[in-house]
Amino acid sequence: MPRQIVALKAAGAAVCAVLAVLGDHRQLFLAGVAALGFGALVVRDLVAPVRLSAGDDGLVVTGLAGRERISWNDVDRIRVDTHRRYGMTTEMLEIDAGEQIHLFSRFDLGESVVGVAETLLRMRP
Structure with missing residues (x-):
């Protein structure tokens, strides 16, 4: 994760917290929720x-709830989902593992989504 993105999120949390303190009751609620989200x-x-990390035995997905190991046998599909909206293109890496779908953006991966997908497809037995 690029440090600039984390710093930008922290700045957003700080700005929303200040707005929550300085605003009226409606602003308190909305800015407080935004500050908590950031x-x-x-x-x-x-x-x-x-x-996301990958090895010979499969994938490891890490988040706030902990780590989850996914065997290559459990991975049904790896693809890049591309959406164009408002003049911008968003790419998400989609890993379908049975009843679970894991989505990763460029910011989650720290690299190009297409490049990561191609690497995972080459690593997959």
Whole structure:
């Protein structure tokens, strides 16, 4: 995770917290919720900076709730989902593992989503 993104999220949490303190009751609620959301993202980025790792035996997905190992046999599909909206293109790495779907953005991976997908497809037995 790039440090600039984590710093930007922390700044967003700080700005929303200040707005919550200075605002009226409606602003308190909305800015407080936004500050908590940004804060949760910062904590996630600091606790689990590496969200996805791969090896010969499968994948390891890491998040706030802990680590989960996924065997290559359990991975049904690896693909890049691309959406174009408002003049912007968003790419997400989608890993379908049975009843679970794991989604990763470029910011989660720290690299190009397409590059990671190609690497995972080459590693997959």
